Amino acid sequence: MRNKSVLFSLLAAGGIGILASQGIDVMDSARADDKLDYKEARELRQQGKILSLQEILKRVEKDYPGQVIETELEREHGSYVYELEILSDNDRVIELEVDAASGEILKTEEEE
Known part of the structure; x- marks a missing residue:
């Protein structure tokens, strides 16, 4: 179970990194x-x-x-x-x- 949560965290972080590299402000768009x-x-x-x-x-x-x-x-x-x-x-x-x-x-x- 722990490996799945670590994998999810890594995938999520990678996705955020990709969005950020494209100039998308993840923090502003993710939260009102x-x-x-x-x-x-x-x-x-x-x-x-x-x-x-x-x-x-x-x-x-x-x-x-x-x-x-x-x-x-x-x-x-x-x-x-x-x-x-x-x-x-x-x-x-x-x-x-x-x-x-x-x-x-x-x-x-x-x-x-």
């Missing part, structure tokens, strides 16, 4: 909603389309103090969203979705 890398985030910040992560964290820490353990910037349904995971002072993990343009908290979840 996707994670952004630091270059894209910096460009959006410089264009004034999103707030900086520093600004978002400053706003969030007032209501959700703790240690930030993970951050992601994603494009979701045409908007930019910061996804944050915070380890609270009472050892709970709180997941937040924050509108990257306005800083508005869109969603909160608490893990046990």
Whole structure:
């Protein structure tokens, strides 16, 4: 079974390589909603389309103090969203979705 998954992974990687060599942007065409890398985030910040992560964290820490353990910037349904995971002072993990343009908290979840 393991050999089949390794073979599939190699075939998939080869297919992506072929598409990329033809000038096809696989990552943009494969996902409508996707994670952004630091270059894209910096460009959006410089264009004034999103707030900086520093600004978002400053706003969030007032209501959700703790240690930030993970951050992601994603494009979701045409908007930019910061996804944050915070380890609270009472050892709970709180997941937040924050509108990257306005800083508005869109969603909160608490893990046990």
